[in-house]
Amino acid sequence: MKVEIYGKDDCPMCIQAQNITEGVTEEISMLKVGKDYQLPDLFQKIGNPVRQFPQVFVDDSYIGGYKEYEAYIKEIKSKPNLEDTDLSDLDDLEI
Numbered sequence: 001m002k003v004e005i006y007g008k009d010d011c012p013m014c015i016q017a018q019n020i021t022e023g024v025t026e027e028i029s030m031l032k033v034g035k036d037y038q039l040p041d042l043f044q045k046i047g048n049p050v051r052q053f054p055q056v057f058v059d060d061s062y063i064g065g066y067k068e069y070e071a072y073i074k075e076i077k078s079k080p081n082l083e084d085t086d087l088s089d090l091d092d093l094e095i
Contacts, residue, residue: 001025007054008033013066014054
């Protein structure tokens with residue numbers, strides 16, 4: 001999962017978005033307005049102007065601002081990860 005966080009300097013919610021991403025994926029890009037992108041470019045990518053930061057994309061799909069992204073991450077974390085599941089108990093099941 002590739003996460004791009006479009007933020008700005010001195011943005012606590014941008015840092016929080018980065019923090020809640022840790023442990024979910026290693027592919028995190030924190031982009032800063034004026035340094036890594038310009039606002040008109042972000043507006044064009046989203047499809048309309050935004051006034052809040054951060055704005056988050058996951059695998060090139062627009063998720064939204066912090067609240068939407070937080071809900072998205074909570075949903076991901078609530079799903080069981082089959083890679084971490086101990087399937088050895090399934091040997092005892094009778095089918």
